[in-house]
Amino acid sequence: MLAGATAIALSAAPISADAADYPESDDPIRMTIHDWTGQYLTTHIMGSVLEEMGYNVEYVQADYLAQFAGLESGDLHVAMEIWETTGKDALQASLKTGDTVDLGETGMKAIEEWWYPSYVKEECPGLPDWKALNDCAELFAAPETHPKGRYLGGPVTWGGKDDERVEALGLDYEVVHAGTDAALFAELQSAIQRKEPILAWVYTPHWAPIKFEGEWVEFPRYTKECYEDPSWGVNPDMAYDCGKPRGWIKAVGWAGGEEKWPAAYQAIRNFEITNQQMGEMIGKVDLDGMPPETVIDQWMQANKDTWQAWIPAE
Incomplete structure (x- = not known):
């Protein structure tokens, strides 16, 4: 995680308004x-x-x-x-x-969603449809989650409703939250280098979807009602049965x-x-x-x- 700050001195052309106008305080x-x-x-x-x-x-x-x-x-x-x-x-x-x-x-423009590298589709060809996730849960399983799949989520402080999404959609997965942004993408990069299956929180703007070929899982499209009205969507008893807003x-x-x-x-x-x-x-x-x-x-x-x-x- 980055911390601290360093002032940057720039030799720029004069600004467009009279310097006396700023700062007001x-x-x-x-x-x-x-x-x-x-x-x-x-x-x-x-x-x-x-x-x-x-x-x-x-x-x-x-x-x-x-x-x-x-x-x-x-x-x-x-x-x-x-x-x-x-x-x-x-x-x-x-x-x-x-x-x-x-x-x-x-x-x-923001996208934050479950993401997998393209080579995973060879073993889980039903992707990116979210309904294929349970068929492929063991493919994404880790020793600590087996037989459930492992989804590497962002730090808990990011929100995102992934734990609620797993429950609402009946997914055979456990959400494992990365401790930091750096840890999340270090693990993603390591898995891709080894060509191992991984399902992780990837967002844009970021270097990952520029550098790596992959796809976001296609969940039921987000609507406001999905988050606020449990009766909406594929699970009539729970909210968050859709993807994240974009x-x-x-x-x-x-x-x-x-x-x-x-x-x-x-x-x-x-x-x-x-x-x-x-x-x-x-x-x-x-x-x-x-x-x-x-x-x-x-x-x-x-x-x-x-x-x-x-x-x-x-």
Whole structure:
């Protein structure tokens, strides 16, 4: 897991508005850091732009879902990645308090779902249909789960409702949660190198679906009713009998920041990056071993026109 932060000094062209307009306050903007590489990169790219605008930025380690309490109280100020796949309900509940504000989509499109490498289909040809999973449970079994299959889930703090999904769909699987993002993808990569069957939580934007050939399991398509109405779907007695939602990745902020740092909040709303760009950067850190600050610096230097366009004009 990445921790800490390093300010990045950039020799950029002058920003588009009079420097006297920013910052509106010298108080630090506290941006949350979670336990996956992409979010660290996204947050530090945006933080670097805010620093270019003259803002004081602090990075605070925070739990992905529990952070909303801090955002609502104003102890935390900006979270750059709330995924519709896992954070939609928490975000909507927080916005209803009036203490947080939606800072818009980041341009990245989220998928987080059960995934397997393509070679697995030779032994489980019914995939990607979820109904093939029970026929192939022993293929994915591990000593600690046999005869049930093993699904390598993300850290518990990510949410995702996988334990509930297994029960609701009657899957002969046990969810084994990885301790960290790094542990999850280290095990995935090791299994693929040995051509061993593995079923794991894989998400995009990330380097894994760029580097490896594979597919996401096709569960019954998510609807709001699936999560909220047990009578919906293939199991009339339980909710979560469908796949995860797919869609946006948004930034969210403490509502008080709108008045305190209006130009900063507008810059965050203007932030936009693609899955491909982010996946490549994550790969440089996770696979190539480059320091994240180096990757961030390289992207900032190579994409000045992009991030300078995020800065609001006077």
